[in-house]
Amino acid sequence: MYAPLLDVRGVLTVEHAALDLRIHEALVVVAATSFGTIAIHAPKASVDRLAWRIESWIDGLKRTSRRGTIRYTKYGLTIWLVDSEKSPLEEPDLTLVVDSHLLPSCPTLATRAIVAGRIADRGHWFYDLCRKEQSAGVFSASAICSAYPDQVAAILPSDDPLYNRHMELKDEEIGPIVFRKFARQRLKVRTDKAREYLTQSQQAEAEKQLGKLWHTGRVGTPVVTFELSAVQKRYLAVKRLARINGKKGVILLKARRCGFTTLEQGQSYADCVTYPGTSCVTLANSVKNIKRIFRMVKEFHAQDPRKLKTDSDSKVQLELDNKSTFFIGTASATGFARGDMLRRGHVSEAAYCCEGPNQVRDLFSLEAALLGAAKFGFLVWESTANGRNWFHNLYKENRDTNGIYQSVFLPWFMDPTNVAPEGTYSVQEILETLTQEEVDLIERHGLTVPQIAFRRTIWREFKHLTPQEYPEDDERCFLSSGYCYFPVNDLFLIRDLLEHSNKTPDITDLPDGQYVEWEAPVPGERYVLGCDTSEGLLGGDPNGIGVMHKSSGRQVASAHGHFETRALGKLCVWLSRKYNKGLLGIERNGLGIAVLDEVGRLGYGKSHHKGGSLYHFKEGRPGWDTNGTTRPRIIDGVRDKILEAPETIVDPMFVSECLSFKKQPSGKYAADPGSHDDSVMKWGICEQMRHERIRKSRLRILEGTL
Numbered sequence: 122m123y124a125p126l127l128d129v130r131g132v133l134t135v136e137h138a139a140l141d142l143r144i145h146e147a148l149v150v151v152a153a154t155s156f157g158t159i160a161i162h163a164p165k166a167s168v169d170r171l172a173w174r175i176e177s178w179i180d181g182l183k184r185t186s187r188r189g190t191i192r193y194t195k196y197g198l199t200i201w202l203v204d205s206e207k208s209p210l211e212e213p214d215l216t217l218v219v220d221s222h223l224l225p226s227c228p229t230l231a232t233r234a235i236v237a238g239r240i241a242d243r244g245h246w247f248y249d250l251c252r253k254e255q256s257a258g259v260f261s262a263s264a265i266c267s268a269y270p271d272q273v274a275a276i277l278p279s280d281d282p283l284y285n286r287h288m289e290l291k292d293e294e295i296g297p298i299v300f301r302k303f304a305r306q307r308l309k310v311r312t313d314k315a316r317e318y319l320t321q322s323q324q325a326e327a328e329k330q331l332g333k334l335w336h337t338g339r340v341g342t343p344v345v346t347f348e349l350s351a352v353q354k355r356y357l358a359v360k361r362l363a364r365i366n367g368k369k370g371v372i373l374l375k376a377r378r379c380g381f382t383t384l385e386q387g388q389s390y391a392d393c394v395t396y397p398g399t400s401c402v403t404l405a406n407s408v409k410n411i412k413r414i415f416r417m418v419k420e421f422h423a424q425d426p427r428k429l430k431t432d433s434d435s436k437v438q439l440e441l442d443n444k445s446t447f448f449i450g451t452a453s454a455t456g457f458a459r460g461d462m463l464r465r466g467h468v469s470e471a472a473y474c475c476e477g478p479n480q481v482r483d484l485f486s487l488e489a490a491l492l493g494a495a496k497f498g499f500l501v502w503e504s505t506a507n508g509r510n511w512f513h514n515l516y517k518e519n520r521d522t523n524g525i526y527q528s529v530f531l532p533w534f535m536d537p538t539n540v541a542p543e544g545t546y547s548v549q550e551i552l553e554t555l556t557q558e559e560v561d562l563i564e565r566h567g568l569t570v571p572q573i574a575f576r577r578t579i580w581r582e583f584k585h586l587t588p589q590e591y592p593e594d595d596e597r598c599f600l601s602s603g604y605c606y607f608p609v610n611d612l613f614l615i616r617d618l619l620e621h622s623n624k625t626p627d628i629t630d631l632p633d634g635q636y637v638e639w640e641a642p643v644p645g646e647r648y649v650l651g652c653d654t655s656e657g658l659l660g661g662d663p664n665g666i667g668v669m670h671k672s673s674g675r676q677v678a679s680a681h682g683h684f685e686t687r688a689l690g691k692l693c694v695w696l697s698r699k700y701n702k703g704l705l706g707i708e709r710n711g712l713g714i715a716v717l718d719e720v721g722r723l724g725y726g727k728s729h730h731k732g733g734s735l736y737h738f739k740e741g742r743p744g745w746d747t748n749g750t751t752r753p754r755i756i757d758g759v760r761d762k763i764l765e766a767p768e769t770i771v772d773p774m775f776v777s778e779c780l781s782f783k784k785q786p787s788g789k790y791a792a793d794p795g796s797h798d799d800s801v802m803k804w805g806i807c808e809q810m811r812h813e814r815i816r817k818s819r820l821r822i823l824e825g826t827l
């Protein structure tokens with residue numbers, strides 16, 4: 122059967138079915154009948170088996186181990202047996218690669234090489250190699266069993282979801298349809314859902330286990346077949362489309378209890394049992410959630426009618442005898458991912474991970490570890506909302522731009538089980554008491570009376586947290602973790618007006634930032650400027666400048682970015698001069714002193730008390746001093762502007778930051794952790810500058826001096 126391998130010239134590829142196969146033995150025969158230096162590359166899991174076979178079949182070998190590799194020598198023959206991370210110390214005449222689909226990268230190949238393995242995923246080097254090089258053979262299960270009848274016992278049943286791929290070598294992934302078949306055949310879940318939310322077959326399973334009174338909740342929780350709901354099927358279709366479009370993963374913003382965590386664990390388990398050597402990981406935000414999720418995975422394995430044996434018993438790791446590994450841990454445990462090759466990575470309740478003052482740094486570290494490990498894999502960041510923190514920023518950035526992830530929003534009414542049970546509400550009463558908000562939801566989304574009844578129930582239970590736990594749009598859900606200082610309804614009205622505005626600003630890219638101009642300066646008009654300062658380092662707080670028309674308060678221009686202090690000072694002077702030497706208020710706190718020094722060095726330090734254009738909060742003390750007294754003045758001025766003159770607001774970034782400006786646990790109003798308030802502060806300083814005036818210098822003539 123493997124006769125073509127004995128006379129190899131160039132690079133030959135071999136794809137074979139997923140059986141307890143003889144490909145290892147076939148390549149050992151090739152090595153034993155060759156001359157010169159032979160290098161056999163294999164995953165660590167296959168090295169021991171190959172070593173045992175080589176030593177059993179080839180007599181008279183001398184074995185030495187050098188630098189983690191095994192070297193066999195015999196007259197005229199040298200065989201190097203190395204794992205995927207090593208290289209032979211001699212130039213090989215022939216390279217043999219075993220289980221290529223499990224190797225993360227392609228070994229250096231000699232002029233003559235045989236590369237063998239099971240069908241790999243698209244994008245994997247072995248998949249590409251098989252379609253570019255001349256193939257020595259594609260051996261299906263039937264071809265293998267005709268040569269080796271003892272392999273018949275290892276053939277999958279023809280109705281197995283992965284039969285076509287693993288037995289017939291047909292190129293198909295575990296897509297939505299295939300996974301649904303797998304779930305029905307092999308996945309069981311423990312459920313506490315009420316009877317009306319289960320299918321007829323699931324109800325029959327529950328009654329068979331616990332009797333006719335199982336639904337009372339007094340006799341335990343049943344284990345039923347995992348059947349995908351309508352919203353889960355929709356989610357799988359969106360994920361598949363994201364992969365087709367080349368995305369590295371999805372960011373899922375969802376409602377509570379829609380079963381997405383269960384779905385993700387089911388997919389990871391399916392990958393581990395059907396793709397040998399697979400690594401999947403789930404990260405959670407707390408030890409409690411780790412235990413809950415891992416119990417779910419252990420239940421999958423325990424109830425699987427075709428379950429594989431486990432190699433170890435661990436509280437955080439499921440190791441199967443096909444060399445696949447399922448790991449679960451906290452989001453802070455990123456060390457496991459470095460050097461690993463993940464097929465799937467899932468971060469559960471991601472918005473509640475990486476909290477605290479260093480969340481941006483922690484997020485960068487976590488994301489870098491996962492992206493590096495999942496080079497050929499797929500990542501899922503799944504969560505309900507948790508304020509306008511880093512998760513909100515990540516979701517919004519990928520929603521509004523062509524990022525590496527696909528942002529997915531699934532509101533509560535996408536799940537058809539989110540309805541009030543019959544008999545728990547009065548249709549007539551609900552129709553007679555509909556609020557305007559409920560009428561709008563019915564018109565926009567086609568909500569039914571049972572859904573409105575369900576909505577009223579969850580509002581009674583969750584109160585102001587309802588938009589967060591059961592979201593209806595992907596903006597308001599991020600507001601419910603705190604009390605916004607500014608009028609939220611007015612802010613949403615402004616945001617909607619800006620989104621539908623036909624006015625397009627002029628945008629100029631600057632080093633480390635961007636300049637946006639809504640109105641050009643008009644000769645004779647007076648303008649004011651406000652500058653919020655920071656260090657200007659990437660990953661830290663941004664800084665910027667706002668320009669406002671003095672009399673009307675219209676926002677006319679803005680610079681925003683991570684400008685270095687000297688560059689920010691130059692930008693302040695340039696904008697003030699451009700806008701008719703407008704009064705310039707620069708926050709002097711912290712690094713603001715360095716910005717003010719640069720402004721002074723450019724000859725722009727003259728006090729507004731003496732006719733200059735630079736604001737001095739005291740004579741000889743340039744800049745705006747933000748302290749316990751002046752800070753409330755700034756934010757109160759912003760609030761008044763939103764209430765009294767919303768038509769003067771044109772900066773969408775300002776509106777977005779106002780929405781995340783809330784009362785924090787300390788009692789102070791500030792930006793949510795992971796969010797920023799630099800736009801709020803720069804426009805707030807602008808508003809204060811409107812009430813200042815530049816005093817012109819006067820010429821005094823003293824008697825007797827002429």
